Amino acid sequence: MNKLLIVGTVAFDAIETPFGKTDKILGGAGTYIGLSAAFFNLQSAIVSVVGDDFPQEYLDLLTERNIDISGLEIVKGGKTFFWSGRYHNDLNSRDTLNTQLNVLADFQPKVPENYKNADVVMLGNLHPLVQSGVLDQLESKPKLVVLDTMNFWMDCALPELLDVIKRVDVITINDEEARQLSGEYSLVKAAAKIQEMGPEYVVIKKGEHGALLFHGNNVFFAPALPLEEVFDPTGAGDTFAGGFAGFITQSENVSFENMKNAIIYGSNLASFCVEKFGTERMVSLDKKEVVSRLKQFKSLTQFDIEL
Template sequence: MDSLSKDIVVVGSVAFDDIETTKGKKNRLLGGSGVYFSIASSLYTKTHLIGIIGDDFDQKYIDMLHSKSISTDNLIRETGKTFSWGGKYSNDFNHRDTLFTDLGVFEHFNPQINSSKFNNPILFLANIQPQLQMQVINQVSNTNLIVMDTMNLWIDNNLDELKEVIKKVNILLINDEEIIDLTGIDDLYEAGLSLLPKGPKYIIIKKGSKGSVIISNEDHISIPAVPDIDVYDPTGAGDSFAGGFLGYLSTNSKFDLIGAVIHGTAIASYTVSGFGIEAIEKIKLQNIKKRIKLLEELIKEN
């Protein structure tokens, strides 16, 4: 696969989050899969955010997105409340209880996309409903690459629709629990291999603090996580991983999946070191070079 487009299009949620961890409790943090992804990918290239917000979404958040070359031309504002969610993490951050979910205007989100400004974009489908993911695929033409994420909720409740979306994508991002749930196979490598004939050419399995695995018909490669990170809030780690992953691919002349996973991993390690977008909002590409070099050295050692 040759070098990719410079622009990235993402469809995902825009939300306000209430987060409680052992490090503290914070309310009404800007979040959502589309926001985390866009902030990460905007470190590399122009990003177009497709989503929906309520009339309670302050202009200061729009200004912040614009300051990072994130286009909000396809961010719809409707009367009502912006999607909000509350979560509490276990002491080891491996488990999360949802305290409340208020879909607000997101409940009736119906993407109507003006794709005239997209030129052979990379399309990322964040972990929203499969029906919405398919709507966007059908509206964004001439994509250079289609990548998707998902979650257990859709695997458990919308499996048929999810399988149809998986058929359409080039790369599937999925975590270790989700791929076992999706395939019924406990061995991650075998689970990944079982999905390759069903659409994607590559499967990226995210394993949190244990790193990630790239699986294709040719090979499987393990990438470690950044060690010794002081975690404050894991929310958005997977979305910012995806943003760094695709951001790197969009600007690299070669289709370098290992490099892309390294960049995604490094950026996600910053995301978790603050609440919400506090940490990732402040970083620049030069900030992550040290962590990228560390990951490259760890891979060489193995």
């Protein structure tokens, strides 16, 4: 089985949406990526950090899905990263109510020995120096390195971000962030400029409006599944990235054609994530549901015009 190395936060989230609110629940980019990638036939490991306030049941939830947590540092006496936020009525925007970095402030990632030759590396949203620090520890060049990031690092660590962007094959980023990073309003132009920064493939996530994959002059579009109700968008982008990286790892095929399938899988898994609070839906999800919904994606987009 191929190996997927995941870097990203493992955290507590407290979420408010128009449909309700939660206390501290399991969250973090690394968590969502790991849960999503676990739907594929692969070996995976998460590199991250938590405090000793992090419950054993959450650790069990990861290991039960065959996610290697030997690279998940548990800091004695430390407190786990905490984020809380409130979504607006349209669920397209949110306010951060509280961020406590805690153990994340001094995080030095340590890649497990047997993942230094990972086939695919998924760098979840974190400080770009942490992302670079993981790449520095690898002993062989992965087939594919995927990076996710956000506007926060563009605002406060742009040089470090540009350094790590140079080193990756695929960047996943949302539409507003793509505009900010490139200075271009048109997403076509933005993707072209971001490709010049390093990544051969640019994935622009548009939330409920789907995702675009750019590579040279090629472009592919995966819609988001139209849902009766989006309950909680938290983790959707990370779940998308986990599905993308997980499918690529399983299929060992890094062609543009295969990446089309990978972003369909990413959209598919993200469409489940938003149906319940936090990781709840991803934890209850089974593979049959994933396959059944892939059929919906086919009928949603496939047409028969003869040319």
